[in-house]
Amino acid sequence: MYPRPRTILLHLLTITVVLGGIRSGVDAQSLPLTATQVRPPVGARPPYPAAQPPIPLTIQPGQHSRQPAWNSFDKQLTVEQLVEVAIELNPQVRAAKQQWYAAQHQILQNYAPADPVFTYGHLDSDHDFNAGEHTHTITDNFQFPGEALLQADEARRTAKIARLTFEASVRDLRAGVEAAYYQVLLDGGLIAVNAENIGNLKQVVNVTQAQYTGGQAAQSDLIGAELALEQAQLQQRQYQTNRLNDRSGLNQLLYRTADAPLNLNQKIELRPLEIRLDKAVDTATHARQEILEAALTAKNSTMALKLAQMEYLPNYAVSGEYDLLLGPGTRPLPNVGKGWTFTFGFNMPVFFWIHQREDVASAQHSLEAARDSMDSVLNQTEITTTQLYRSAQYAYDSAQVYREQLIPLADKEFKVALVAYQSGKVDFLTLSSALQSDYASRLTYLQNANTFFAGEVALEQVMGVSFQQ
Numbered sequence: 001m002y003p004r005p006r007t008i009l010l011h012l013l014t015i016t017v018v019l020g021g022i023r024s025g026v027d028a029q030s031l032p033l034t035a036t037q038v039r040p041p042v043g044a045r046p047p048y049p050a051a052q053p054p055i056p057l058t059i060q061p062g063q064h065s066r067q068p069a070w071n072s073f074d075k076q077l078t079v080e081q082l083v084e085v086a087i088e089l090n091p092q093v094r095a096a097k098q099q100w101y102a103a104q105h106q107i108l109q110n111y112a113p114a115d116p117v118f119t120y121g122h123l124d125s126d127h128d129f130n131a132g133e134h135t136h137t138i139t140d141n142f143q144f145p146g147e148a149l150l151q152a153d154e155a156r157r158t159a160k161i162a163r164l165t166f167e168a169s170v171r172d173l174r175a176g177v178e179a180a181y182y183q184v185l186l187d188g189g190l191i192a193v194n195a196e197n198i199g200n201l202k203q204v205v206n207v208t209q210a211q212y213t214g215g216q217a218a219q220s221d222l223i224g225a226e227l228a229l230e231q232a233q234l235q236q237r238q239y240q241t242n243r244l245n246d247r248s249g250l251n252q253l254l255y256r257t258a259d260a261p262l263n264l265n266q267k268i269e270l271r272p273l274e275i276r277l278d279k280a281v282d283t284a285t286h287a288r289q290e291i292l293e294a295a296l297t298a299k300n301s302t303m304a305l306k307l308a309q310m311e312y313l314p315n316y317a318v319s320g321e322y323d324l325l326l327g328p329g330t331r332p333l334p335n336v337g338k339g340w341t342f343t344f345g346f347n348m349p350v351f352f353w354i355h356q357r358e359d360v361a362s363a364q365h366s367l368e369a370a371r372d373s374m375d376s377v378l379n380q381t382e383i384t385t386t387q388l389y390r391s392a393q394y395a396y397d398s399a400q401v402y403r404e405q406l407i408p409l410a411d412k413e414f415k416v417a418l419v420a421y422q423s424g425k426v427d428f429l430t431l432s433s434a435l436q437s438d439y440a441s442r443l444t445y446l447q448n449a450n451t452f453f454a455g456e457v458a459l460e461q462v463m464g465v466s467f468q469q
Helices: 079-089 091-104 147-213 219-253 277-287 289-312 356-422 428-463
Strands: 011-018 117-125 133-142 316-325 338-346
Touching (some): 147 219, 147 428, 277 289, 277 356, 277 428
Antiparallel strands (some): 133 316
16 A cells, blocks of 8 residues: 555655667778778879789788788889888878778768667655656657758768878878888989999009009099098998988888898889879869868868758757656546656757857858868969979989980090090099099989989879879
């Protein structure tokens, strides 16, 4: 029997349960990281090399951490194959890909309303917890219709921005690997040129020694030749040290140990730019990831302005309650022991001049900032592409002139000067000048090659795609 009213203790027991579920998502880490997963812009080549034949590596499959046992390749590698290895294993690229996957799993949530809240009430209980009333309530909050669709579109564009960020990381890694590879090749070229210069200096020392012994040359000529030889040999050590350091930098991009050996194709091959300037500018303004990101950001800012304007529209809450009326004093009628209650509520933008109006103004300024940023990136891309293209084209032309004309002339001048010095027709200063001119012409060729490679890599990076075959 229900206790009398004077013995009722006002005890309230409430249990709240959030009705929700856990949905298992796709295990992004189980997906393989391959360059072919990057979707390039329509009509443009992807910012990663085409598929190459499989590269046998001494690394255990399934492990992406740097392993001491992985310290050699089984055959010579081209720059395209090095880029593939770097994309496969570089942790920064893998991190960017996981962030892209994370953004893809932030879209569907926007379509679902907030989880409903279930509340159980144990009302008007005595010291034995005998209740006078049991309540069961379900409450849920809803946005104004249409807001969820806009928010989902915004999240979808955010995921596209994350994909572009991943593509940009692949592009930048490719540029870094290519630049490091070409620098190692140029280090080898410097070593070869300096070795040839050392050989020429040894000939000069021998000739000067013979001339000095025969009394046809001053001792200062011999000392000058020996000094130049010692300096060149010391410079060779510097070039060799630079090559070791640059190889370590390349190993870092490949996520390997610093001194892991590299079996590289050492041939320096200059190829002309296979794209016109106007085509390069047009491709850059339509394919560069930063421009596409800025465009998506501007669209998101437009969507954010619409959402801010929708803050004037009310959000609402709906609840339903089922009551078990156990105590006679809680029943509206003697024969009524249960009942239903439904409620509907919505928010009122009373303080709109503080909240909603300021949110709309902020969204408008953000939209203008996004548009200005996109215009700035477009202008900067056009100018940078033009400058890089011109510099790379000049470096290529200059390198061709040195290789085909100036270096053969400098070699001929040195050989003629050496014979003339032996016969006493020219002095040591003329011979030394001819040798320095020969050495300088070879160095200038390598400098132009370096400028061309660096400009080509930077041009592809600013364009966002690769244009070389």
